[in-house]
């Protein structure tokens with residue numbers, strides 16, 4: 001049995017959870033316990049960009065959900081992959097680097113969440129292989145680069161679009177996203193760079209527990225007593241923790257955080 005104390009518990013080591021843990025521990029004083037239901041990202045196919053095709057059937061690194069029967073699809077269930085483990089879906093995703101477009105953010109109408117408010121954070125997170133400019137940043141954890149090999153069919157497709165009057169767009173992250181062009185990928189030297197993960201963040205004042213799946217948030221039982229040790233989550237028994245009330249953060253992904261009526265996906269039986 002091992003005792004740990006922490007100031008903040010972050011649940012889920014996907015993109016959001018890793019960024020949170022990274023930023024929260026940046027001061028070197030705040031202690032974070034990062035709980036992740038899945039394993040470490042040791043599967044070699046995680047790191048090979050096209051390896052995600054090999055991981056769709058792997059229920060150790062993929063929740064492999066399927067939807068409820070969809071009436072609009074003649075009752076079929078839809079396979080819904082979600083990454084499980086360090087990096088979350090950013091360990092098995094399609095590596096396309098694409099931000100939301102200005103109209104989406106501005107359309108929310110939420111103060112502080114417009115495109116101009118968020119652009120500095122996109123820039124701040126990025127290591128753009130083309131270099132820094134008004135739209136891109138360098139030297140930050142999320143590596144973004146051009147695809148090293150361009151297929152002639154893609155070039156032909158883009159040329160066809162141009163011939164039809166669709167504007168050529170070589171950077172979807174400038175003022176306008178409209179157009180046809182090659183997208184960039186979240187890769188560095190031909191390897192996947194999962195969004196941001198503990199491998200790239202300061203772990204000096206945080207600890208990571210893998211294969212530690214918490215229960216539904218509605219059943220979390222956090223107490224004020226800082227010496228509380230017990231069943232806040234079904235982590236292995238070696239881990240007891242003291243977490244101050246109000247100090248937990250859930251970033252278990254849109255499917256991993258059940259909210260009433262919002263989650264329809266359910267775990268699928270392993271694919272064959």
Ligand SMILES: Cc1cc2nc3c(=O)[nH]c(=O)nc-3n(C[C@H](O)[C@H](O)[C@H](O)COP(=O)(O)OP(=O)(O)OC[C@H]3O[C@@H](n4cnc5c(N)ncnc54)[C@H](O)[C@@H]3O)c2cc1C
Nearest residue numbers: 012014015016037084088089093094095096214252253256
């Ligand atoms: C197949 C696929 C392809 C994609 N392709 C692209 C792409 O090309 N470009 C792009 O920008 N985006 C893509 N995405 C989407 C992108 O990867 C996700 O939007 C993003 O990773 C979500 O980050 P998140 O932190 O919100 O949640 P997640 O990354 O989902 O993080 C949730 C984490 O919490 C863990 N967790 C869940 N429940 C619990 C629990 N109870 N206790 C403990 N841990 C828990 C999960 O295992 C997971 O690691 C793709 C996604 C998938 C699945």
